[in-house]
Amino acid sequence: MSDHILRATAGENTVRLFIANTRDTVEQAYEYHNTSPVMSAALGRSLTAAAIMGSMLKSDKDVVTIQIKGDGPGGGLTVTSNSRSEVKGYVNNPNVDIPLKPNGKLDVQGALGYGTLTVIKDLGMKEPYVGRIPLVSGEIAEDMTYYFAKSEQTPSAVALGVLVDRDYSIKQAGGFVIQMMPGAPEEIITDLEERLMTIEPVTSMLEKGMSSEDILNILVGDREPHVLDRIPVNYVCNCSKERVEKALMAVGKKEIAKIIEEDGKATLHCHFCSKDYDFSREELEKLLTM
Ligand SMILES: [Zn+2]
Known part of the structure; x- marks a missing residue:
């Protein structure tokens, strides 16, 4: 099944649920960046978190970016999504290889270390919205939970998982976000909290072949979830020679002249899809005349 987010509500719209299956998207990211399992x-x-947050954006042109900076060997990462849940991202150090945790899981906290998680929402205003929290766990789901509570004042439950196969390809990836809107009845909150304490990891449910609908039913039980829609998730990089050219121009003509003098050519690398753009001496010289 292709990647998607199933959006639903429960408790007469006081609970919002987003259930994501993102295997192909994460596989694409792995193929672009050749990341180690932990990265x-x-x-x-x-x-996955960005795709879900993207689906919460209201306007077509809105963009959300999540940036993690840590003092671990992985250094950090940047991911971004538009309102159609078209995502892209990169990690600072893709080759980090650290031992598994005692429970056999990939040590994402160990790779990222301590630092900050920043959410930048470009909502078409003069200034973007910026929310920053210290990393409370470094495992990302707990950090997103803390972000939603602290910066958006929305009590949430977040689960995110990636299962890496023996050959380093992505076997399963997905997650969910549950948000309590004002007026959510206490009994629903208590019920959800109890379910979340006993629920299996997302990747285990996906490994069993459970659909997003199955996971939704486990989360809300007999509370009659109301499915709103199912939206696709894709890895999309919109880089092009023109865009890279603009970035090069932004560096300044003085700098371009220096590149011509020293190297006679330039190669610019897209962080998001690892594509290289070559600029010949002639092309660089043409930029100087623009
Ligand atoms: Zn690109």
């Missing part, structure tokens, strides 16, 4: 997990969890 595939860090990037994949973050891409």
Whole structure:
């Protein structure tokens, strides 16, 4: 089944649920960046969170970016999504290889270390909205939970998971976000909290072949969830020679003249899809005349 987010409500619209299956998207990220398993997990969890947050955006042109900066060997990562849940991202150090945690899981916290998580929402205003929290766990789901509570005053439950196969390809990836809107009855909150304490990890449910609808039913039980829609999730990089050219121009003509003098050519690398753009001496010289 292709990647998607199932959006639903429960408790007469006082509970919002987003259930994501993002295997192909995370696999695409792995193929672009050749990430080690632990960094595939860090990037994949973050891409899933971004896709879900993207689906919460109201306007067509809105963009959300999640940036993690840590003092661990992975350094950090950047992921972004538009309102159509078209995501892209990269990690600072894709090759980090650290031991598994005692429970056999990939040590994302160990790779990222301590630092900050920043959410930037470009909502078409003069200034973007910026919310920053200290990393409380470094495992990303707990950090997103803290972000939603602290910066958006929305009590939420977040689960994110990536299962990496023996050959380092992505076997499963997905997650969910549950948000309590004002007026959510106490009994629903208590019931959800109890379910979340006993629920299996998302990747285990996906490994069993459970659909997003199955996971939704486990989360809300007999509370009659109301499915709103199912939206696709895709890895999309919109880079082009023209865009890269603009970025090069922004560096300044003085700098371009220096590149011509020293190297006679330039190669610019897209962080999001690893594509290289070559500029010949002639092309660089043409930029100087623009
Ligand atoms: Zn690109």
